[in-house]
Amino acid sequence: MKISGPLVKALNNQISMEANAAHAYLAAGSWCEITGYDGSAAFFYAQAEEEHQHMLKFVNFLNGQGVGAIIPAVKQPPKTFKSLEAICKTALSNEQGVTKSINKMVDIAQRDKDHNTFTFLQFFVNEQIEEEQQFENILQKFNLLGRDKLAIYEIDKLLAGMATAPSAESQN
Numbered sequence: 001m002k003i004s005g006p007l008v009k010a011l012n013n014q015i016s017m018e019a020n021a022a023h024a025y026l027a028a029g030s031w032c033e034i035t036g037y038d039g040s041a042a043f044f045y046a047q048a049e050e051e052h053q054h055m056l057k058f059v060n061f062l063n064g065q066g067v068g069a070i071i072p073a074v075k076q077p078p079k080t081f082k083s084l085e086a087i088c089k090t091a092l093s094n095e096q097g098v099t100k101s102i103n104k105m106v107d108i109a110q111r112d113k114d115h116n117t118f119t120f121l122q123f124f125v126n127e128q129i130e131e132e133q134q135f136e137n138i139l140q141k142f143n144l145l146g147r148d149k150l151a152i153y154e155i156d157k158l159l160a161g162m163a164t165a166p167s168a169e170s171q172n
């Protein structure tokens with residue numbers, strides 16, 4: 001079954017969103033590294049890799065369906081950030097935007113009765129639940145532990161523990 005025009009457009013737009021997410025996490029990781037937040041740097045670099053994997057999934061999917069994927073230009077992310085907490089707040093709202101975009105595609109696939117694309121998107125529906133929960137958890141830690149230097153040090157250590165490269169499962 002051929003993917004509909006609007007869905008192809010949305011899938012290509014998603015490549016752009018994932019590429020921009022990868023770039024944003026790379027910038028966050030770089031700032032954390034310079035600032036001395038080593039655990040957070042490792043975490044955001046791993047996030048960047050994960051987003052790169054997401055992007056590749058959409059590229060491979062479109063190409064596999066005989067629709068040439070469009071590799072987009074990416075926006076230049078900021079060079080500096082206000083705080084680790086500010087980065088995580090922005091990350092959560094960006095992830096919420098991605099979730100909306102994924103859900104919109106699921107709606108189109110349903111409307112099109114495009115079961116193939118619908119099934120492909122299920123990975124991302126689940127992934128977005130995890131991504132949002134992850135940043136909600138981190139943000140909660142600021143409320144629990146505080147925002148002084150010692151608290152940030154503890155949160156940085158927590159992020160170090162969360163810095164895992166994309167798992168075998170999420171690469172399916």
Ligand SMILES: [Fe+2]
Nearest residue numbers: 018021051054
């Ligand atoms: Fe993603």
Ligand SMILES: [Fe+2]
Nearest residue numbers: 021051095131
């Ligand atoms: Fe994400």
